[in-house]
Amino acid sequence: MSVTKHRDKDIGFVEIDNPPVNAIGQAVRQGLLDAVRWAEQERLTRVILTGHGRAFAAGADAREFDGAPIEPHLPDVLNAIETSDVPWVAAINGVALGGGAEIAMACRMRIIAPGAQIGLPEVTLGVIPGAGGTVRLPRLVGLSDALEIITTGKPLVAADALRTGLVHAVEDDPVDAALAIPGETLACIVPTRELPAPKTDISLIAAAREKVAAKSRGQVAALRAIDVIEHGLDKPFGQALSMERAVFLELRSGEQARALRHVFFAERAAKAPDWLRSDPAEIARVAVVGGGTMGAGIAYALSNAGLTVTLVETDAEGAARATDNVARIIETSLGRGLIDRAGADDRRRRIGVTDDYSAAGGARLAIEAAFESMDVKRAVFARLSEALPSDAILATNTSYLDIDEIAASLPDPTRVLGLHFFAPAHIMKLLEIVRGAKTSDAALATGFALAKRLRKVPVLAGVCDGFIGNRILSRYREAADTLLIDGSTPSAVDAAMVEFGYAMGPYEAQDLSGLEIAHANRRRQDATRDPQRRYVPIADRLVALGRLGKKTGAGWYRYSDTGTRIEDPIVTDIVLAEARSAGVSRTVFSAEDIRDRLVLAMINEACDILHEGIAQSAADIDLVTVFGYGFPRWRGGLLHHADTLGAAEIVRRLGALSLEDPVAWKISPVLLECANDNLELAKWTRAPR
Numbered sequence: 182m183s184v185t186k187h188r189d190k191d192i193g194f195v196e197i198d199n200p201p202v203n204a205i206g207q208a209v210r211q212g213l214l215d216a217v218r219w220a221e222q223e224r225l226t227r228v229i230l231t232g233h234g235r236a237f238a239a240g241a242d243a244r245e246f247d248g249a250p251i252e253p254h255l256p257d258v259l260n261a262i263e264t265s266d267v268p269w270v271a272a273i274n275g276v277a278l279g280g281g282a283e284i285a286m287a288c289r290m291r292i293i294a295p296g297a298q299i300g301l302p303e304v305t306l307g308v309i310p311g312a313g314g315t316v317r318l319p320r321l322v323g324l325s326d327a328l329e330i331i332t333t334g335k336p337l338v339a340a341d342a343l344r345t346g347l348v349h350a351v352e353d354d355p356v357d358a359a360l361a362i363p364g365e366t367l368a369c370i371v372p373t374r375e376l377p378a379p380k381t382d383i384s385l386i387a388a389a390r391e392k393v394a395a396k397s398r399g400q401v402a403a404l405r406a407i408d409v410i411e412h413g414l415d416k417p418f419g420q421a422l423s424m425e426r427a428v429f430l431e432l433r434s435g436e437q438a439r440a441l442r443h444v445f446f447a448e449r450a451a452k453a454p455d456w457l458r459s460d461p462a463e464i465a466r467v468a469v470v471g472g473g474t475m476g477a478g479i480a481y482a483l484s485n486a487g488l489t490v491t492l493v494e495t496d497a498e499g500a501a502r503a504t505d506n507v508a509r510i511i512e513t514s515l516g517r518g519l520i521d522r523a524g525a526d527d528r529r530r531r532i533g534v535t536d537d538y539s540a541a542g543g544a545r546l547a548i549e550a551a552f553e554s555m556d557v558k559r560a561v562f563a564r565l566s567e568a569l570p571s572d573a574i575l576a577t578n579t580s581y582l583d584i585d586e587i588a589a590s591l592p593d594p595t596r597v598l599g600l601h602f603f604a605p606a607h608i609m610k611l612l613e614i615v616r617g618a619k620t621s622d623a624a625l626a627t628g629f630a631l632a633k634r635l636r637k638v639p640v641l642a643g644v645c646d647g648f649i650g651n652r653i654l655s656r657y658r659e660a661a662d663t664l665l666i667d668g669s670t671p672s673a674v675d676a677a678m679v680e681f682g683y684a685m686g687p688y689e690a691q692d693l694s695g696l697e698i699a700h701a702n703r704r705r706q707d708a709t710r711d712p713q714r715r716y717v718p719i720a721d722r723l724v725a726l727g728r729l730g731k732k733t734g735a736g737w738y739r740y741s742d743t744g745t746r747i748e749d750p751i752v753t754d755i756v757l758a759e760a761r762s763a764g765v766s767r768t769v770f771s772a773e774d775i776r777d778r779l780v781l782a783m784i785n786e787a788c789d790i791l792h793e794g795i796a797q798s799a800a801d802i803d804l805v806t807v808f809g810y811g812f813p814r815w816r817g818g819l820l821h822h823a824d825t826l827g828a829a830e831i832v833r834r835l836g837a838l839s840l841e842d843p844v845a846w847k848i849s850p851v852l853l854e855c856a857n858d859n860l861e862l863a864k865w866t867r868a869p870r
């Protein structure tokens with residue numbers, strides 16, 4: 182059942198009923214169109230439209246976007262609603278997004294429940310509103326708010342919807358309220374299409390373009406939306422709708438929309454694997470060890486999800502620092518309006534800081550976020566296994582260290598897994614769930630259940646140096662350093678990657694996070710590094726000079742007192758000196774060369790990661806790169822992007838690079854197989870096909 186209808190005297194009640202979120206697929210559109218005709222034939226005096234369950238309507242069924250549009254088309258349905266003799270009232274019981282909001286705008290009146298939201302998030306799926314949103318919204322809320330709502334895609338809460346004029350009222354029971362509207366009032370309300378469009382305001386539009394261009398870095402939908410809004414302002418309603426529809430259809434079948442849909446559905450498909458045979462442990466209290474930036478962020482994220490946290494530090498001084506770190510996060514969240522005073526008090530109550538492991542005795546889960554050293558980790562795990570119940574699950578947040586080695590020191594290694602959070606842990610959505618050789622299904626299931634509770638995107642990873650994300654990152658940095666010594670500069674590399682769609686390039690990012698962790702890793706890797714592999718020591722030289730990044734005033738760049746980034750001739754000198762001592766004859770790399778090498782290096786590494794079974798699927802690698810490492814979402818993640826290039830083309834380009842350096846550019850067997858079989862990486866699987 183997609184749309185239900187019944188009448189009570191002369192009032193029609195129509196309900197969209199397409200679980201779980203009332204997406205507007207073909208059957209819903211047909212049901213609504215039938216309801217329009219039914220209401221007219223029955224000579225009803227009004228129709229009250231609402232959604233069954235938690236949503237009003239979550240928008241067009243995005244799963245249909247992979248095929249050709251199917252009749253009846255949503256704009257036609259909305260025209261029928263808007264021009265019907267029977268006035269429709271939208272009783273917005275839950276989220277009204279995209280096409281859902283557009284349906285509401287085609288109704289004569291809109292009444293929204295206090296907890297509901299309404300918005301046009303189409304640009305986040307790489308399209309623009311395609312059923313009148315760009316034409317009706319400016320007529321309802323004015324140009325400035327319409328530009329903001331459509332270009333950001335952020336939904337409005339009920340109070341803001343009322344303030345902007347998008348809805349007529351906020352009522353606890355919108356259906357009852359719609360029933361109570363006097364007939365004379367309803368008769369006075371003109372259909373949205375008859376409202377005058379706001380006047381074109383060139384400066385508002387220019388400002389919106391500038392804001393979007395600065396933020397969206399290569400993403401086209403929001404800019405196209407502005408074009409369409411502007412175009413529609415001085416055109417007849419029907420003409421404005423036609424232009425909108427044409428652009429919507431063009432974007433819908435385009436590369437960016439396909440990529441963004443892929444990320445949308447991959448994020449929702451990220452769940453515990455089917456083969457897990459155990460239920461998760463019931464967790465109410467968690468011990469977090471280490472109250473630095475990461476540990477404090479993890480503790481705060483846990484408290485946000487209603488868990489009680491014992492944050493353990495080594496001594497009173499450490500505990501005081503941890504207390505400060507937690508307090509800072511709470512204050513910042515309060516300042517940003519993410520929590521209110523009561524929420525802040527709640528978080529403070531939930532997080533207890535101590536230097537006594539026995540205080541964590543009631544926890545069934547521990548997350549260690551201590552100093553990144555094997556000795557430290559093993560000592561922490563020994564103390565946890567003494568203090569916590571014998572079946573407690575013990576997780577490490579290590580970024581690189583061998584989880585099996587940590588687990589081996591415990592009597593029961595099956596309880597150990599990796600829960601790799603990303604900084605800031607309370608904001609970043611990715612959670613790598615690392616499975617050691619002996620990790621039990623129960624431990625993994627608990628990790629996935631925790632991710633769900635924290636509203637994070639969980640990705641299962643196997644044990645290797647850096648797991649999925651940091652291993653790809655290491656290769657990215659290695660390829661960048663090779664470019665540097667061979668002829669490029671940090672700013673040229675950074676600019677090329679920003680142009681590709683990253684918020685910042687690898688060198689600016691390193692300066693922000695600090696150079697010391699990667700340095701410590703390289704020292705750890707010294708013993709096992711392939712002697713045939715080229716090693717570029719420029720970063721080591723910077724660290725030796727105390728240039729640890731922005732926090733020390735210098736790293737790959739120098740920073741002014743106000744934090745402005747400045748290119749530093751000392752870095753150029755170091756690069757040239759290292760090139761000379763390595764006997765490199767430097768050459769010039771274009772932005773395209775740089776981007777190509779860095780992206781190909783990551784793709785090749787990711788394919789090795791797939792091949793070794795460290796990642797389960799190409800989609801998981803896409804999630805890691807988008808949600809943990811800033812890979813442009815509108816490119817769909819690293820391996821979705823690779824599939825747009827095609828395995829054969831990638832192999833061809835890697836082949837050329839491997840002539841320069843066969844060790845660094847050894848082509849992954851997965852790529853060779855996909856190129857050979859003309860197979861997408863997204864479809865590659867380890868199982869026999």
Ligand SMILES: C/C=C/C(=O)SCCNC(=O)CCNC(=O)[C@H](O)C(C)(C)COP(=O)(O)OP(=O)(O)OC[C@H]1O[C@@H](n2cnc3c(N)ncnc32)[C@H](O)[C@@H]1OP(=O)(O)O
Nearest residue numbers: 202204239240241242243244278279280302303311312449
């Ligand atoms: C011309 C018109 C164009 C358009 O309208 S374009 C579409 C515009 N609409 C959107 O972008 C809204 C997208 N959806 C959402 O933002 C969220 O979802 C909600 C806020 C509606 C609900 O969030 P939550 O409660 O966290 O549920 P969940 O896990 O996101 O979704 C539940 C299931 O519903 C599917 N789903 C959600 N929206 C759509 C959609 N628009 N088309 C098709 N499926 C959708 C998901 O995939 C998932 O499915 P599974 O349970 O199988 O994982």
